[in-house]
Amino acid sequence: MQKLVLFGAGKIGRSFIGQLFSTGGFQVVFIDVYKPVIEELNRRRRYQVVIKSEKESVLFVEHVKGIFAGDEIAVANEICDADIIATAVGQNGLPGIFPLLAMGLKIRQQKHPNQPLDIIIAENLRNAATYFETELKKLLPSSYPFGQLVGLVETSIGKMVPIMTKKDVEQDLLQVFAEPYNTLILDKKAFKNPIPDIAGLSPKENMKAWVDRKLFIHNLGHAAAAYMGYLHNPLFIYLYEALNVPEIFNEAKATMQQSAKALIKRYPNEFTSESLNQHINDLLSRFQNRALGDTIFRVGCDLPRKLGPDDRLVGAIRLAQETNSPDEKILKALVCGCRFRATNEEGKLFPADAEFDQLYKTGIRNVLTEICGFDEKNDAAIINRLQKLDKKL
Numbered sequence: 001m002q003k004l005v006l007f008g009a010g011k012i013g014r015s016f017i018g019q020l021f022s023t024g025g026f027q028v029v030f031i032d033v034y035k036p037v038i039e040e041l042n043r044r045r046r047y048q049v050v051i052k053s054e055k056e057s058v059l060f061v062e063h064v065k066g067i068f069a070g071d072e073i074a075v076a077n078e079i080c081d082a083d084i085i086a087t088a089v090g091q092n093g094l095p096g097i098f099p100l101l102a103m104g105l106k107i108r109q110q111k112h113p114n115q116p117l118d119i120i121i122a123e124n125l126r127n128a129a130t131y132f133e134t135e136l137k138k139l140l141p142s143s144y145p146f147g148q149l150v151g152l153v154e155t156s157i158g159k160m161v162p163i164m165t166k167k168d169v170e171q172d173l174l175q176v177f178a179e180p181y182n183t184l185i186l187d188k189k190a191f192k193n194p195i196p197d198i199a200g201l202s203p204k205e206n207m208k209a210w211v212d213r214k215l216f217i218h219n220l221g222h223a224a225a226a227y228m229g230y231l232h233n234p235l236f237i238y239l240y241e242a243l244n245v246p247e248i249f250n251e252a253k254a255t256m257q258q259s260a261k262a263l264i265k266r267y268p269n270e271f272t273s274e275s276l277n278q279h280i281n282d283l284l285s286r287f288q289n290r291a292l293g294d295t296i297f298r299v300g301c302d303l304p305r306k307l308g309p310d311d312r313l314v315g316a317i318r319l320a321q322e323t324n325s326p327d328e329k330i331l332k333a334l335v336c337g338c339r340f341r342a343t344n345e346e347g348k349l350f351p352a353d354a355e356f357d358q359l360y361k362t363g364i365r366n367v368l369t370e371i372c373g374f375d376e377k378n379d380a381a382i383i384n385r386l387q388k389l390d391k392k393l
């Protein structure tokens with residue numbers, strides 16, 4: 001069997017990337033820092049993905065094993081013999097995997113001097129390929145022929161995987177929940193080897209456009225619905241509860257449509273009003289999937305990241321400015337985000353949100369400059385508009 005070495009045995013790794021490649025006939029080797037999951041993968045050599053929709057179904061993922069990330073030699077050897085690599089560790093986990101990747105690439109070059117390796121970057125990260133290349137080159141010899149031997153394949157991750165309760169995890173450490181959507185959009189031009197013939201892979205020519213579509217429509221709409229839903233009723237738990245309120249549904253949709261107009265101006269050869277409206281309607285239907293049990297807390301938490309300078313809301317505001325497009329709906333969603341204080345099942349704020357709350361109490365202007373990255377001088381007009389909106393809410 002061909003072999004995928006996958007960094008990250010978390011929810012996206014198991015429910016999406018690992019599942020796609022296993023179903024496509026690959027052996028999947030998970031690399032992770034969490035020993036209990038690694039040990040259980042090696043004991044069972046399979047796990048289940050519970051597909052949550054009107055009709056629940058179970059998909060068994062076979063041909064899997066695990067390697068503890070702390071076993072550097074074992075990880076490097078797996079990389080050396082891999083047919084393809086993927087990462088699904090989240091932004092915070094990426095710095096920890098670069099030394100392992102670099103070690104594996106060096107050993108691989110010695111053993112297979114002219115054999116390129118593609119790395120699928122299954123992370124919600126803009127300019128991911130540039131970031132990976134910069135970090136890996138720091139750890140590789142200057143003589144390493146990076147451009148010939150490494151393909152850095154950016155993706156757009158549209159699959160939604162909800163937080164599982166403690167009870168769900170205790171019932172089965174390896175099981176994961178996911179929605180039926182199962183398409184992985186990836187950069188067609190980045191592959192050094194032939195693209196794997198696997199159902200669910202959707203290669204695109206202009207990858208930047210599709211990464212922006214994910215961030216500025218899917219992520220933006222998701223966050224807007226959560227933030228508006230929380231403000232409407234802080235007792236709401238699930239995203240579908242918020243979207244059952246017509247006012248919130250319509251406002252979230254209008255926010256997504258406003259961002260879509262800016263995207264069409266930026267990428268006129270890639271998107272049409274019709275195609276993006278169809279995408280928005282499909283997303284809103286998926287957001288309302290009761291069986292998924294997606295919580296407002298999960299969708300909205302981690303405010304310093306989600307309200308950051310290049311992320312879903314501020315990034316969309318910048319795009320609207322650059323394309324001379326309307327932005328008032330997106331501005332309102334950002335202000336709603338500043339008021340978001342949803343808690344988890346234990347009644348606790350996400351740790352970074354507790355710090356965010358302290359900053360917000362000093363005034364929204366400090367949030368706008370320190371978190372969102374707006375400049376006091378160059379962005380004075382937009383800061384003033386956001387301050388006025390904050391007073392109105």
